[in-house]
Amino acid sequence: MGLQNSGGKDNSIPNQPFAVHRFLRPSYQRIILCCGLLLLCSDHPQLEAEDRKILLAHYMPWYSSQNISEKWGWHWTMNHFDPESDTQRKRRQIASHYYPLIGPYDSNDPHALECQVLLMKFAGIDGVIIDWYGITDHNDYATLHRNTNHLIAYIKKAGLRFAICYEDQSIKHMIEGGTLRENQAVAHGEELLSWMQENWFGTDAYMKVKGRPLLLVFGPQYFNTAQWEQLFSALTVRPHFYALNAFINGADGIFGWPPVHGGMEVYPTVWRQYLNDFYAWEEDGRHLIGTVFPKFHDIYAQAGVHQSYGYLDDRDGEVFAETLKIAWVSKTRLIQLITWNDYGEGTIIEPTLEFGYRYLEMIQRYRQKQPGPVFPYSAEDLRLPVMLYKLRKRETTDNALATSLDRASAFMFSSNNESARELLLSAHNPVKSQ
Secondary structure (H helix, E strand, C coil): CCCCCCCCCCCCCCCCCCCCCCCCCCCCCHHHHHHHCCCCCCCCCCCCCCCCCCCEEECCCCCCCHHHHHHCCCCHCCCCCCCCCCCCCCCCCCCCCCCCCCCCCCCCCHHHHHHHHHHHHHHHCCEEEEEEECCCCCCCCHHHHHHHHHHHHHHHCCEEEEEEEECCHHHHHHHHHHCCCHHHHHHHHHHHHHHHHHHCCCCCCEEECEEEEEEECCCCCCCHHHHHHHHCCCCCCCCCEEEECCCCCCCEEEEECCCCCCEEEEHHHHHHHHHHHHHHHHCCCCCEEECCCEEEECCCCHHHHCCCEEECCCCCHHHHHHHHHHHHHHCEEEEEECCCCCCCCCCCCCCECCECCCHHHHHHHHHHHHCCCCCCCCCCHHHHHHHHHHCCCEEEEEEHHHHHHHHHHHHHCCCCCHHHHHHHCHHHHCCCCC
16 A cells, blocks of 8 residues: 555565564564563453354455546556556456456445445355544545445445454654644544544444454554553543554454565465464463455555565465464454455455455355354355446446346345345346356
8 A cells, every 4th residue: 555545555664574564563572572561351352242253354445446436546556557558448457466356446336335245244244344544634534434434334234343443554644744743643543533432433333342342453553552541541431452463551452464574475384373373372361353364465566666565375265264264263253354355465355356256155154154043145145246236337227227226235135135136137138147
């Protein structure tokens, strides 16, 4: 993510072993030393009387397309690729080694959001962790905030839940850009958390752990321990606070990320050791969010943004299968799927031309084997949201078709997929599912 936009990477932080690529790279030794500083409860979080794993997909709300936003955003172009360069438009040039099955979309497109949350619902994903930069009109933060609220509306409609992963690096970028003064940073953070409490934390759809709202921070990269304590002190209910792979005093737990570093290829022995060490903290009673990823294959070097963070091969789906299995048998109840749609870094689990529905079908198989009520969705159901999206995008003035598609959508949100399938297949010149 370039500095031109929200998702801007802070390239001033060097690469170091056993750490996460996105700006925060503490050494393994530092992680171990910090373990003693974490103030945690001794028991594991109880998740609203549920007795099963909770799967949450990390989601990037930062894509813009010509047909919706009147321009292609940085995350599709990285100021290097031109999605309009292919006049035949069979496959647009985008800033990724991989291509969305529905094509490059806009994060403010209701049809794309409808498709994505239905895919999550049918895959057995419980909710979304939204990568979020605040509400200030700086870079594209306000646009991402708008997209986030739009996504949340569809999350609620699908009966899913959401939580926020706050990027406190945004504070640094606002100070550097002159939008915020350094002596205003803590007050700004307090206002931001108060806004989250008033608008999100208390809603039924917001993810809770032991009655407290779940809040992740990608870092921290700006606020220190004392400042986080000050930020939380003004809230009615302190969030259940998770930091990225490095402890800060007072955090409730940690989450991980694909362990790429130094532009090198990460072999299975390395990422397995990383996960082994990560889950070992769980044995000490520390709270973890399980870490599941399919691969890592960024396009930053090809786009001229900066050197690659590294490469972690998909191994024909074995990486996702193994990291999911490890998380599934661990004690942790929360599992983060990294990521739904970070195309720039190649960690996508949503359907693509290259991998189809591979990752979502793997999740379904785990859901189908879990105890309790029978999981109601099949691999064939995963094709329905994409069928719906493609039919909606056809250029037509057929009002009867639009009405039929709206009915099919309503059927899918209510889990009446057989009725939805009949409508889609009988729609005007139906598009075959992938």
